[in-house]
Amino acid sequence: MKVVIIGNGIAGNQVAFSIRERCRETEICIVSAEDVPEYDPCSLPYYLGGDCEKKAVFRRQKRDYKKHNIELMVNSKAVSISPETKTVTTESGMQIGYDQLVLAHGGALFIPPIEGIGNKGVFSCKQLIETQKLKTHKGKSAVVIGSGAIGIEAAEALKKKGYAVYVIELLGWILPALFDEPTAKRLEAAMEGYDIRVFTGEKVLQIKGQKKVTGVITDKREIACDTVVVATGVVPGVALAKTAGIATGRGIQVDRHMRTSVPDIYACGDCVETIDACTGEVAMFQLKHNAIEQGQIAARNILGESVKYLGAYAFARAHFFNTHAVTFGKTMR
The missing domain is CATH 3.50.50.60 (FAD/NAD(P)-binding domain)
Structure with a gap:
């Protein structure tokens, strides 16, 4: 089985490495528009201000992909998906076949x-x-x-x-x-x-x-x-999904198994809309911990398990100006 993952962010990498933890045989390919391995976007302001060096921003190195037999295609922006032929086409015209596809390309700055x-x-x-x-x-x-x-x-x-x-x-x-x-x-x-x-x-x-x-x-x-x-803010990347006939709302629509409306195509991370664990309503939560869990759920279901995502929750923490700030759940205001 070949799994192709569009997006080299937190959700996409979580899918790739979660699959590899459970299965050595699955062929895994990450298609990335950027030219670097996975990094943490939340660390970028700290790098900007000199609180950390550039190397501290990265969550993985290129050698990590090679070690775990995961192909990382950098500078390879996916521009179209053909569910009929099960192929992804990149900006350079390269076509990549897949058995299972994961959309984890996040969103663009509004x-x-x-x-x-x-x-x-x-x-x-x-x-x-x-x-x-x-x-x-x-x-x-x-x-x-x-x-x-x-x-x-x-x-x-x-x-x-x-x-x-x-x-x-x-x-x-x-x-x-x-x-x-x-x-x-x-x-x-x-x-x-x-x-x-x-x-x-x-x-x-x-x-x-x-x-x-x-x-x-x-x-x-x-x-x-x-x-x-x-x-x-960030606008979920839905254009690629729309042109492939995948159902979208504010984000890519998925079920509790992280499956899209098209067979053999999953989605997770900042590009999806999901269920608010507090209210049960459809919502957007572009937060790291949700992306990690969604990636894990998608990986397990791709490998044949039947695991349900219970929903996203709003939890965020930050530290600025000598002030620690934490938020969880919803306010009634």
């Missing part, structure tokens, strides 16, 4: 329709290559658009690098997907104690500059800056 967002000096911390560009960028003043965990951690990292830092959040408080307002306001106060300006309830209208960033205009003010970090 790029808001802001004038000037393509200017030189606009970055993200979604991928290692973008973080490396930001790390070597010579700037003095940065605006972070969005205040999720990655945005807040990026703000702290830039402050450590000597930047003047401003955070702009469209909603009424920072970390709106994780915390209720009273908790978020305490964290906001901690940030301002480190001389980071936080503006909530503001919409960015324009990034100024002809070719490079010179400032940001919101619906309430103008801020001079030479650097912008876009941290506006």
